[in-house]
Amino acid sequence: MTHPRHTQVAIVGAGPSGLLLARLLHRAGVDCVVLESRDRAYVEQRQRAGILEQSTVDTLREAGAADRLDREGIPHDGIELRFDGRRHRIDFPSLTGGRRVWVYAQTEVVKDLVALQLEDGPPLHFDAPVHAVEGADTDRPVVRYGHQGEERLLDCDYVIGCDGYHGVVRRAVPAGVMRVHERTYPYSWLGILADAPPVYDELIYAHSERGFALASMRSPHVSRLYLQVPNGEDPAAWPEEKIWDELDLRLGADAGWRLTRGPVTAKSVLPMRSSVTEPMRWGRVLLAGDAAHIVPPTGAKGLNLAASDVTVLAAALAAHYGDGDASLLDSYSDTCLRRVWRAEQFSYFMTSTLHTPTEHSSFDTRLQVAQLERIARSHHAAAELAENYTGVALQPFALQP
Ligand code: RFL
Ligand code: PHB
Numbered sequence: 001m002t003h004p005r006h007t008q009v010a011i012v013g014a015g016p017s018g019l020l021l022a023r024l025l026h027r028a029g030v031d032c033v034v035l036e037s038r039d040r041a042y043v044e045q046r047q048r049a050g051i052l053e054q055s056t057v058d059t060l061r062e063a064g065a066a067d068r069l070d071r072e073g074i075p076h077d078g079i080e081l082r083f084d085g086r087r088h089r090i091d092f093p094s095l096t097g098g099r100r101v102w103v104y105a106q107t108e109v110v111k112d113l114v115a116l117q118l119e120d121g122p123p124l125h126f127d128a129p130v131h132a133v134e135g136a137d138t139d140r141p142v143v144r145y146g147h148q149g150e151e152r153l154l155d156c157d158y159v160i161g162c163d164g165y166h167g168v169v170r171r172a173v174p175a176g177v178m179r180v181h182e183r184t185y186p187y188s189w190l191g192i193l194a195d196a197p198p199v200y201d202e203l204i205y206a207h208s209e210r211g212f213a214l215a216s217m218r219s220p221h222v223s224r225l226y227l228q229v230p231n232g233e234d235p236a237a238w239p240e241e242k243i244w245d246e247l248d249l250r251l252g253a254d255a256g257w258r259l260t261r262g263p264v265t266a267k268s269v270l271p272m273r274s275s276v277t278e279p280m281r282w283g284r285v286l287l288a289g290d291a292a293h294i295v296p297p298t299g300a301k302g303l304n305l306a307a308s309d310v311t312v313l314a315a316a317l318a319a320h321y322g323d324g325d326a327s328l329l330d331s332y333s334d335t336c337l338r339r340v341w342r343a344e345q346f347s348y349f350m351t352s353t354l355h356t357p358t359e360h361s362s363f364d365t366r367l368q369v370a371q372l373e374r375i376a377r378s379h380h381a382a383a384e385l386a387e388n389y390t391g392v393a394l395q396p397f398a399l400q401p
Contacts, residue, residue: 007033009317010143010156012130012169014043016106017289017306018162019113022122023063024314030321032122033154035145037129037163044114047193047266049106050216050224051076051203051300053391056307057102065112073104074217076202079389081376082251083207084369088376092390095383099390103203105218106303128152133159133172136285141172158284160313161291162306165275170291173282185272185296185351186358187211189226190238196223196262199251205298205354206251207372209365212298212355213250215259223262226297228355235267243267272296272351274344279333280309286332288313293340298354299347304391309336339392346388 009025011018014036025032036043052060052073060066077100081088092100117124128147135141136159143154161169170178198217206213211228218224227246229238244261251259275294280287289306312335316328328335353371357364375381 005153006155007031008156008321009033009158009160010035010141010154011160011162012133012143013037013161013163013167013289013291014110014114014124014126015162015164015289015306016109016113016303017291017310018160019110019117019124020059020063020065020307021160021162021288021310021314022117022124023065023113024059024310025317026120026122027063028314028318028322030314030317033156034117034122034124035128035130035143035154036124036126038126040114040126043126044107044111046110047105047107047191047224047268049297049300049303050103050218051304052102052104052109053304054099054101055311055391056304059307059311060109060112063113065109065116068108068112069102069104072108073102076101076103078202080200080202080204081207081372082204083372086376088372089202090375090382090386090389092386095379095386096390099386101300101390103217105224109303130163130168133169133285136172137283139284141284158286158317161285161287162289162310164290165273165294167291169285170277170287172285177282178277178279180275180277182273182275183348185274185355186231187228187355188231188233188272189214189270189297190229190233190235190243191224191226191266191268191270192243192264193218193266194223194225194262194264195221196260197221198223199259204251205350207354207368208250209356210246210250213247214298215247215251223259225259229269230358231271233269235269238267240264270297272298274348276337276340276344278337280336281329281333286313288336292336293344295343295347296351297347298350299343299389301343301347305340305343308339312336342388342392 009032011034022034078091130145132144204215214226216224273294280292288309295301319325319328
């Protein structure tokens with residue numbers, strides 16, 4: 001593939017946000033190039049999210065990237081909460097007027113988008129780390145990147161930072177322009193992938209005095225399971241038997257309840273963080289997805305927020321190039337941040353309600369159980385959770401007050 005020297009939109013990062021933005025722009029007739037620092041196999045195999053909201057599925061369909069999702073994605077109409085030795089199911093459709101979510105792994109979304117992009121463009125370059133963005137305060141920023149042992153330059157009208165939490169694009173913005181609001185948590189997740197059938201046909205979020213546990217899935221034969229562990233935990237401290245025993249203890253609502261065990265094929269420890277950078281735009285530099293905000297994974301929101309940002313951004317760039325209307329670009333940051341803060345609040349709520357604080361007292365635990373009881377007994381409290389989990393509708397948030 002030849003390397004263009006100019007494009008309308010330079011997209012840095014080929015995670016879900018960069019890839020989806022590229023598809024949406026391509027369909028809208030806007031010219032773009034995607035630069036990704038890692039190789040294709042790495043990007044396609046990175047284990048991450050598993051839950052797609054309806055609006056994310058709709059955007060993937062709009063982008064022409066949902067054929068396999070429509071065949072293989074598993075619709076879920078609820079989740080189960082386990083606490084205090086009890087089980088309580090949250091039924092999404094009846095609480096939200098028909099909304100649901102899909103189990104379809106981020107790895108598969110990324111594979112589908114990469115395949116489409118390599119088939120019919122726009123250009124996507126792997127092993128092309130961006131080193132710097134120059135002239136970000138001019139009308140013609142330049143992206144400096146490495147590829148095949150050479151330093152290359154790409155001129156563009158706009159640079160989009162889809163380069164994740166440790167990305168470089170935001171470094172082009174002078175200090176003090178963007179403000180970062182951040183919180184870290186005193187615990188992490190140990191996540192495993194196992195060749196074992198899921199224990200239940202929906203996700204289980206379990207509160208336990210031993211710590212939080214989550215039972216998710218990737219397919220009818222593969223389970224994705226998480227355990228709360230202290231920060232800095234070494235995955236080697238968790239041999240397979242210990243992981244399964246602990247999952248049984250934390251997830252088990254009934255005596256004798258057991259997970260079906262199987263070989264563990266991946267194991268890692270994931271720290272948790274909440275972070276929002278605002279505004280998400282400075283002149284011709286715009287941030288999207290994890291480059292602009294991070295949520296702890298308990299609310300399953302990260303990938304969905306990334307999809308929502310780029311849906312807004314693609315429409316804004318299409319309006320700008322199509323009929324010279326810059327108003328959507330001007331409101332991009334405000335439009336996205338309303339939804340981002342809603343998701344931040346929900347993710348914080350799910351995290352702090354379900355995890356055992358490191359220095360917890362029995363009082364804290366009883367408060368958490370009282371909150372979970374409230375969700376189990378009140379239609380309003382359950383509907384609040386279900387609405388947030390299935391995704392706040394984009395449209396009302398796109399309207400100006
Ligand atoms: P990504 O996926 O981090 O992609 C950024 C890309 O940028 C590249 N890059 C560069 N490329 C060129 N030059 C540079 N200088 C570059 N620097 C970086 C990187 O290599 C990478 O390819 O960000 P993006 O696209 O914004 O996507 C965000 C999502 O990946 C993330 O929010 C979700 O995975 C979060 N998340 C979940 N979200 C959900 O909606 N539902 C879930 O169920 C869910 N579960 C999760 C999750 C995240 C997790 N982890 C690992 C934090 C579960 C976990 C365990
Ligand atoms: C996952 O399947 O990886 C997953 C599901 C729900 C979450 C987090 C992760 O809240």
